[in-house]
Amino acid sequence: MTHHQVELTVNGSKVSMQVEPRQSLADALRSQLGLTGTHLGCEHGVCGACTIIVDGEPVRGCLMLGVQAEGAEVLTVEGVSPSEGLSPIQEALREHHGLQCGFCTPGMVMALHHLFTITPSPSEDEINEAISGQLCRCTGYQGIVSAAKAVAQKQRENRSHDTTVNGKENSCRSA
Amino acid sequence: MTIGARIPRVEDERFLRGEGRYVADIAMPFMVEAYVLRSPYPHAHIRSIDASEALALDGVEAVITASDLPDDLPPIPCRIPTHGDLGPYLQYPLARDRVRYVGEPIALIIAKSRAVCEDAAELVEIDFDPLPPVVDPEAAIKPDAALVHEAGNLAGRWGFDLGAVDDALKNATYVVSEKFSIQRHTAMPLETRGLIASYDVGRNLLDIHGPTKVVHTNRNVLAAMLGMGEAEIRMVEPDVGGSFGARGEFYPEDYLIPFAAIRLRKPVRWIEDRIEHFAAINHSRESAFEVTACADAEGMITAFDVRLVTDMGAFIRTHGDVVPSHAAASFPGPYRVRNYRIDAMTVMTNKTPTGTYRAPGMFEANFARERALDRLAAKIGIDPAELRRRNLIPADMMPWHVGTESVKRPTIFDSGNFPHVFERALEAYGWDAPIEREADGWLRGRGICALVEPSGLGPFEGVRIEVDQHGYATIFSGSSNQGQGHETVLAQIASSILGLPVEKIRVRHGDTGIITFGGGTYASRTAVLGGNAVHSAAVGIRDKALKTASAKFDIPLEELSLREGEIWHGGKNEPVISLGGIARMLMPGNPEFLKPPSDMNMPDNDGLVVTSYIRGVPGGTSAFAVHMADVLVDPRTGDTRVENYFVACDIGRQLNPLIVEGQLIGGVAQGIGGTFLEELTYSEDGQLTTGTFADYMMPNVYNMPPVGTLVLEETKAPGNVLGVKGVGEIGPSGVPAAIGNAIADALKATSGLNILPLTPERVLAAASTVERP
Numbered sequence: 001m002t003h004h005q006v007e008l009t010v011n012g013s014k015v016s017m018q019v020e021p022r023q024s025l026a027d028a029l030r031s032q033l034g035l036t037g038t039h040l041g042c043e044h045g046v047c048g049a050c051t052i053i054v055d056g057e058p059v060r061g062c063l064m065l066g067v068q069a070e071g072a073e074v075l076t077v078e079g080v081s082p083s084e085g086l087s088p089i090q091e092a093l094r095e096h097h098g099l100q101c102g103f104c105t106p107g108m109v110m111a112l113h114h115l116f117t118i119t120p121s122p123s124e125d126e127i128n129e130a131i132s133g134q135l136c137r138c139t140g141y142q143g144i145v146s147a148a149k150a151v152a153q154k155q156r157e158n159r160s161h162d163t164t165v166n167g168k169e170n171s172c173r174s175a
Numbered sequence: 176m177t178i179g180a181r182i183p184r185v186e187d188e189r190f191l192r193g194e195g196r197y198v199a200d201i202a203m204p205f206m207v208e209a210y211v212l213r214s215p216y217p218h219a220h221i222r223s224i225d226a227s228e229a230l231a232l233d234g235v236e237a238v239i240t241a242s243d244l245p246d247d248l249p250p251i252p253c254r255i256p257t258h259g260d261l262g263p264y265l266q267y268p269l270a271r272d273r274v275r276y277v278g279e280p281i282a283l284i285i286a287k288s289r290a291v292c293e294d295a296a297e298l299v300e301i302d303f304d305p306l307p308p309v310v311d312p313e314a315a316i317k318p319d320a321a322l323v324h325e326a327g328n329l330a331g332r333w334g335f336d337l338g339a340v341d342d343a344l345k346n347a348t349y350v351v352s353e354k355f356s357i358q359r360h361t362a363m364p365l366e367t368r369g370l371i372a373s374y375d376v377g378r379n380l381l382d383i384h385g386p387t388k389v390v391h392t393n394r395n396v397l398a399a400m401l402g403m404g405e406a407e408i409r410m411v412e413p414d415v416g417g418s419f420g421a422r423g424e425f426y427p428e429d430y431l432i433p434f435a436a437i438r439l440r441k442p443v444r445w446i447e448d449r450i451e452h453f454a455a456i457n458h459s460r461e462s463a464f465e466v467t468a469c470a471d472a473e474g475m476i477t478a479f480d481v482r483l484v485t486d487m488g489a490f491i492r493t494h495g496d497v498v499p500s501h502a503a504a505s506f507p508g509p510y511r512v513r514n515y516r517i518d519a520m521t522v523m524t525n526k527t528p529t530g531t532y533r534a535p536g537m538f539e540a541n542f543a544r545e546r547a548l549d550r551l552a553a554k555i556g557i558d559p560a561e562l563r564r565r566n567l568i569p570a571d572m573m574p575w576h577v578g579t580e581s582v583k584r585p586t587i588f589d590s591g592n593f594p595h596v597f598e599r600a601l602e603a604y605g606w607d608a609p610i611e612r613e614a615d616g617w618l619r620g621r622g623i624c625a626l627v628e629p630s631g632l633g634p635f636e637g638v639r640i641e642v643d644q645h646g647y648a649t650i651f652s653g654s655s656n657q658g659q660g661h662e663t664v665l666a667q668i669a670s671s672i673l674g675l676p677v678e679k680i681r682v683r684h685g686d687t688g689i690i691t692f693g694g695g696t697y698a699s700r701t702a703v704l705g706g707n708a709v710h711s712a713a714v715g716i717r718d719k720a721l722k723t724a725s726a727k728f729d730i731p732l733e734e735l736s737l738r739e740g741e742i743w744h745g746g747k748n749e750p751v752i753s754l755g756g757i758a759r760m761l762m763p764g765n766p767e768f769l770k771p772p773s774d775m776n777m778p779d780n781d782g783l784v785v786t787s788y789i790r791g792v793p794g795g796t797s798a799f800a801v802h803m804a805d806v807l808v809d810p811r812t813g814d815t816r817v818e819n820y821f822v823a824c825d826i827g828r829q830l831n832p833l834i835v836e837g838q839l840i841g842g843v844a845q846g847i848g849g850t851f852l853e854e855l856t857y858s859e860d861g862q863l864t865t866g867t868f869a870d871y872m873m874p875n876v877y878n879m880p881p882v883g884t885l886v887l888e889e890t891k892a893p894g895n896v897l898g899v900k901g902v903g904e905i906g907p908s909g910v911p912a913a914i915g916n917a918i919a920d921a922l923k924a925t926s927g928l929n930i931l932p933l934t935p936e937r938v939l940a941a942a943s944t945v946e947r948p
């Protein structure tokens with residue numbers, strides 16, 4: 001099987017991978033770059049464990065081919081984790097017991113990361129919508145939703161604070 | 176941080192950062208990948224297998240079939256006592272001359288990549304001679320049925336006959352007879368299985384990453400099958416993406432992958448894909464009950480008479496018949512019923528073999544019993560809660576011996592004040608609060624289920640605690656962890672005795688290389704048995720440390736105490752030495768603690784190390800729980816919406832309320848899946864027709880109602896020092912009954928809703944039995 005050289009940006013760094021035409025992007029990230037935080041729960045596009053952000057949009061890493069990622073900007077769970085400790089979303093998931101076995105967790109973190117990127121303080125409906133394609137077998141989702149609500153609440157507080165104090169919008173990217 | 180503290184888990188950070196290390200994240204130099212070629216037929220003779228073309232493919236290393244395995248290879252044994260001899264139904268790692276279910280392993284293909292394996296699989300020529308498949312268990316026990324095994328399709332028939340059931344039936348004022356069926360579904364952890372085995376030929380050492388749940392048992396089984404010493408095999412559990420009973424049992428692959436690693440002398444990795452998982456992992460729950468329940472004029476239940484047929488699938492696996500066995504042993508539930516009869520049949524069919532799934536047998540039995548009781552209450556004309564109230568086992572009758580047994584252990588409810596917990600549950604939920612019966616054409620109903628959940632079963636558990644000279648404690652546990660939070664709760668228990676923060680206590684588990692014996696994780700047993708082993712070992716560490724300090728500093732033992740990782744002298748109120756300091760003193764060869772010189776070598780200290788094994792009490796310990804739900808039903812479409820769900824339970828003592836709540840809510844989610852969505856269906860010709868996540872529906876966020884919990888610590892388990900009862904299986908166990916009862920209540924239906932899952936069609940059918948204005 002011939003291999004293709006693919007150049008892309010992953011978590012802010014330019015990288016190149018050798019992929020077979022049939023290899024999924026998630027598989028390539030895992031096996032070529034050692035980014036094993038992206039999990040494979042079904043490899044048929046249903047569970048969401050493989051969710052990553054490609055060019056600003058959440059995608060199922062198992063449904064996209066590695067060769068399609070030429071020139072793309074890819075963000076994985078490794079890329080949204082601070083160099084030490086946890087991001088506010090990750091911290092909230094921990095506080096609210098939004099994970100048990102942790103296998104769905106990177107996908108959840110990515111789905112929520114995207115949500116908070118586009119909607120600084122999402123409603124419960126928007127939270128549900130954002131994770132409706134992410135299966136979790138362990139938690140029953142309640143802790144995940146509470147975690148996201150807590151982050152949203154905090155963002156709202158920060159924002160009203162910022163508006164009165166600084167008169168400008170707080171960036172949500174830090175979430 | 177002590178027992179009972181609501182603290183976030185210590186293991187979470189690595190999972191949240193994507194730094195969990197699951198089996199598919201592990202690789203080794205020169206590793207090759209394996210693929211299991213599985214039967215496409217439910218039942219067929221294998222005439223021949225020709226792998227020559229596959230072997231010729233570039234990158235293929237081996238194609239292993241049954242003829243390559245040792246002639247005297249035994250089948251995979253049961254690890255639990257069974258009713259009768261199920262030996263004729265055990266499974267060999269590879270099909271020999273006949274396949275019995277779609278998905279049965281026929282060959283193991285090994286190549287440089289999984290993709291090449293899959294290409295090679297296309298090239299293996301197998302000549303099958305199809306046989307008629309046996310799919311329906313009731314048909315399987317008819318005299319003219321085709322045989323799945325020569326020993327007969329009825330693998331076992333056994334039961335109990337307690338009290339005087341016939342008399343009770345004769346004298347009863349109210350009698351109901353109902354049939355129930357519970358669909359085949361299963362655990363479906365989000366991570367599929369996987370193994371990586373490597374063999375050091377020179378030293379005859381086999382290392383396997385990927386096993387979980389019962390690694391010591393699995394290691395011993397493998398040692399016997401390979402003819403190796405037990406200590407020559409090390410099984411190591413990585414991070415594991417859920418088990419819920421199914422994952423971690425000894426499956427055909429658990430023999431095949433190590434076997435291949437030995438034969439090829441290369442590390443061999445096998446990562447199951449989701450499609451194979453559907454056909455290969457133990458299925459569960461498929462069973463049919465016929466229940467007759469009767470009561471006297473006062474509404475006292477006088478007897479249960481039950482027939483149970485369980486579909487075991489094509490082979491008996493490691494769990495034997497434990498699922499129907501638990502169902503039969505505990506069927507009477509939390510009620511004071513002395514007349515009980517059950518006729519249980521275990522039946523072989525050409526479907527995937529079965530095993531346990533969280534609340535094995537209990538989910539099924541609770542559904543049948545509690546739905547039948549609602550029918551009985553309706554017949555008597557009393558509130559469903561009132562019927563249960565009248566019949567609960569009173570506190571002064573504890574311990575309650577049901578009179579049955581399962582896996583050769585008597586079924587005993589060790590303790591509990593069921594009536595008190597029941598009233599608290601009703602009150603907390605507002606069972607008697609008025610309910611608005613209609614909203615926009617939808618009907619509202621309320622349902623209840625009471626149950627007893629046995630836990631802490633199995634013979635023993637063990638841990639060793641080691642404290643190092645820097646004051647770090649490590650718990651080496653014989654149990655295993657697939658997401659339950661053991662790294663936190665076991666540390667909390669040790670922390671409460673040693674006074675160390677949980678961050679200074681490491682928990683290691685699921686590794687046969689770190690502790691000699693281990694029981695493993697099943698039947699909600701880690702908090703009960705593992706937790707008590709930690710408690711006992713931590714107490715041992717404390718006592719040893721105090722004794723050592725007393726001798727070294729010549730302070731009376733009574734004046735010393737252990738606080739926050741340091742030993743304090745009570746009289747002076749100051750720390751004398753740290754736990755780490757004691758650990759250093761107790762290191763063998765340490766001059767600080769040497770006895771006077773001697774001409775003889777002599778025994779020395781063995782470190783600040785204590786090993787403790789705890790033997791379980793025969794009946795385990797039982798938690799009482801009540802599930803309640805409010806459900807909206809659309810009688811025009813059969814649509815349902817669970818508005819509110821509530822679980823109350825008495826678990827003796829909570830180790831960490833955050834984790835307890837998580838277990839309950841997560842368990843309810845699985846129960847909801849089993850109630851409405853999940854089903855492994857087979858076509859008449861024996862093909863699994865729900866073999867992907869696109870057709871096997873698991874609950875997503877929209878399927879979940881708000882779940883409330885009330886966790887009580889009313890009655891400590893008398894059989895263990897911590898007083899804890901297991902909580903892991905309470906969540907799913909009562910869901911289909913509570914919801915089925917709520918739907919029936921909404922519709923005022925007096926028939927139907929006895930077949931799971933409760934699909935819109937079935938709800939609609941029940942709705943259509945009732946005349947509406």
Ligand code: FES
Binds near residue numbers: 039041043045047
């Ligand atoms: S692995 Fe991609 S959606 Fe399941």
Ligand code: FES
Binds near residue numbers: 104
């Ligand atoms: S935490 Fe296990 S699947 Fe979500």
